[in-house]
Amino acid sequence: MQLYQNQKLKLYNSITGNKELFEPINEGYVGMYVCGPTVYNYVHLGNCRTFISFDLVFRYLKHLGYKVRYVRNITDAGHLENDADAGEDRIAKKARLEQIEPMEVVQRYTVDFHNTLARFNNLPPSIEPTATGHIIEQIDIIKDILDKGFAYEINGSVYFDVIKFNTTTKYGKLSGRNIEDLIHNTRELDGQTDKKNPQDFALWKKAEPQHIMRWPSPWSDGFPGWHLECTAMSTKYLGEKFDIHGGGMDLKFPHHECEIAQAEACNGHTPVNYWMHANMLTLNGKKMAKSTGNNILPNEIFTGDNDILSKPFSPAVVRFFILQAHYRSVLDFSNDALLASEKGFNRLMEAIHLLDELRVSPQTSGTDTASWRQKCYDAMNDDFNSPVLIAHLFDMVKYINQVKEGKASISEADLTLVKDTIHAFVFDVLGLVDVSASQEDSTDKLSGVVELLIRLRAEARANKDFATSDKIRDELAEMGIQLKDGKEGTTFSVS
Ligand code: AMP
Ligand code: ZN
Numbered sequence: 057m058q059l060y061q062n063q064k065l066k067l068y069n070s071i072t073g074n075k076e077l078f079e080p081i082n083e084g085y086v087g088m089y090v091c092g093p094t095v096y097n098y099v100h101l102g103n104c105r106t107f108i109s110f111d112l113v114f115r116y117l118k119h120l121g122y123k124v125r126y127v128r129n130i131t132d133a134g135h136l137e138n139d140a141d142a143g144e145d146r147i148a149k150k151a152r153l154e155q156i157e158p159m160e161v162v163q164r165y166t167v168d169f170h171n172t173l174a175r176f177n178n179l180p181p182s183i184e185p186t187a188t189g190h191i192i193e194q195i196d197i198i199k200d201i202l203d204k205g206f207a208y209e210i211n212g213s214v215y216f217d218v219i220k221f222n223t224t225t226k227y228g229k230l231s232g233r234n235i236e237d238l239i240h241n242t243r244e245l246d247g248q249t250d251k252k253n254p255q256d257f258a259l260w261k262k263a264e265p266q267h268i269m270r271w272p273s274p275w276s277d278g279f280p281g282w283h284l285e286c287t288a289m290s291t292k293y294l295g296e297k298f299d300i301h302g303g304g305m306d307l308k309f310p311h312h313e314c315e316i317a318q319a320e321a322c323n324g325h326t327p328v329n330y331w332m333h334a335n336m337l338t339l340n341g342k343k344m345a346k347s348t349g350n351n352i353l354p355n356e357i358f359t360g361d362n363d364i365l366s367k368p369f370s371p372a373v374v375r376f377f378i379l380q381a382h383y384r385s386v387l388d389f390s391n392d393a394l395l396a397s398e399k400g401f402n403r404l405m406e407a408i409h410l411l412d413e414l415r416v417s418p419q420t421s422g423t424d425t426a427s428w429r430q431k432c433y434d435a436m437n438d439d440f441n442s443p444v445l446i447a448h449l450f451d452m453v454k455y456i457n458q459v460k461e462g463k464a465s466i467s468e469a470d471l472t473l474v475k476d477t478i479h480a481f482v483f484d485v486l487g488l489v490d491v492s493a494s495q496e497d498s499t500d501k502l503s504g505v506v507e508l509l510i511r512l513r514a515e516a517r518a519n520k521d522f523a524t525s526d527k528i529r530d531e532l533a534e535m536g537i538q539l540k541d542g543k544e545g546t547t548f549s550v551s
Contacts, residue, residue, distance in 0.1 A: 058084065058121035065120065067300075068384060068439045070308065070331040071230050075439055080299050081329065086117050086124045087298035089290040089328075091307055092184070094131040095165035096146040099172050100351035101374070101389060102337040102344030106304040108375060109334040109383035111178040111487060113302070116436050119485050127293045128181040130169075132162040133188045133269050135282045139310065141251075141258040145279070148269050158269050162186075172354050175371040177487045183293050187285035191271045194280040194288045197322060198259045198273075206321040210250045212262030212276030216317060218255045225320050230331060231309035257314050259284050283314035290327065291319065301328040305335050306343075337378075338388045352389065369394050372489045376401045379442040379486055400450070405490055407453040408482065410460055411475050417465035423455050425470040429477045436485065445481060452478065502550075506537060510546045513539070 065078040080086050090110045093103055110128075117124045137143035144152075151158040170180075187194075198214050201207040206221050207214050218227055222235045238255045262276035263269075270277045280288075290298065296319070303312065312331065319327035336343045344351040352362055360368030377397035381387040428448065435444035452474060458464040466474070482488050509528050516524040529539050536551045 087294035091303035
């Protein structure tokens with residue numbers, strides 16, 4: 057029997073405001089879509105928090121035995137400044153400022169995004185589609201919405217008719233906004249006169265002559281609206297109705313609200329069963345954001361190269377810091393908080409190392425390991441409550457230390473259960489990495505590389521290519537790796 061059948065996973069559904077029992081559309085399978093980054097800048101730690109939160113969800117669902125199709129897009133066109141329908145395309149703007157191709161911008165920051173998430177030990181999604189790779193699908197959806205009468209074309213652009221849609225299906229269900237308030241509160245940011253109503257949003261925009269990222273369509277040479285790409289890609293890979301849609305809290309309105317309207321206009325039903333929103337990471341009490349400059353980059357944390365830090369912190373410690381908060385709580389970043397997380401992380405890893413050294417006794421005294429294990433599951437089943445899970449793990453850390461000190465005992469069977477449970481939750485579910493183990497691993501790799509260079513140098517010398525052999529020796533020396541030639545061959549030392 058699959059583990060998921062024994063566990064009652066509940067998750068907080070943002071659209072109902074309730075914690076609900078998770079029941080997937082197809083038994084044993086989960087379809088999950090998470091809005092990906094707009095790749096026009098380096099990802100900051102706030103962005104990473106959201107993606108780590110959903111990595112936790114992905115990992116736990118997989119741990120429970122579900123077959124998960126996790127789709128996370130790359131926004132490489134259509135996302136304008138201010139999240140409104142006006143202003144420059146964020147990627148095109150960066151390309152103009154740096155005098156490079158828009159696709160160079162996309163490539164540079166997509167690579168950064170992947171490298172950064174890999175350092176945090178995030179699993180890659182199952183499918184990572186791009187907006188520019190799905191223009192045809194987006195055009196098809198616009199045609200469908202036009203056919204159904206919920207959009208209109210003006211001067212080569214197509215807008216979603218929010219007022220008309222609202223006469224048949226309520227607009228604003230997710231964000232709790234109602235159309236009357238929106239009508240009163242919507243400002244026109246750009247003096248945009250094409251729209252019938254200011255709260256309508258663009259499905260297709262005609263490109264101005266200077267706009268480089270453009271595609272042909274029945275309406276004009278132009279580009280799709282930002283909200284449309286997620287509807288197109290989630291529908292294509294997960295179907296008209298799927299299980300989970302996630303993203304940061306700041307995407308609820310207008311982005312997700314518009315996604316719901318588009319899908320309902322096409323299909324006549326809501327696209328998603330469970331909406332999940334991750335809360336914000338703050339710095340100095342304010343939301344971390346690219347636009348305000350109030351942010352810190354992961355690489356600055358790994359190198360310690362930022363004035364607010366007293367030292368560098370490893371990616372695993374930063375991930376642990378993030379998971380010590382529940383994904384729906386606001387989390388404030390600070391040096392002190394990271395120092396505290398580092399202490400806790402080290403204590404956890406030391407206890408894991410101790411597990412291999414503990415002496416077993418005929419009986420366990422002082423704890424009930426089976427109920428402790430269930431408590432770990434109960435924490436995660438309660439809307440992925442990682443801080444409560446971590447608190448339970450620390451209860452066991454305390455017990456492991458007591459056994460080590462001879463103040464408590466553990467049987468062989470219980471020790472096996474504790475080891476399996478801790479490994480599963482710490483490494484598979486929380487996705488933490490044992491830094492000391494990974495350092496050993498990189499030391500092994502370094503030795504392998506240097507030994508390869510030593511062999512290449514010996515070959516160069518045998519061929520009397522002394523220029524190459526000297527170059528290998530000197531450049532390694534510059535990196536602090538000394539080669540020593542002896543009777544037994546060449547050895548190396550690292551200074
Ligand atoms: P963007 O590239 O701006 O579309 O953002 C990518 C993801 O990061 C979205 O899901 C945002 O909601 C999320 N995000 C942006 N700022 C923060 C923050 N300060 N804390 C947590 N998540 C954030
Ligand atoms: Zn999206």
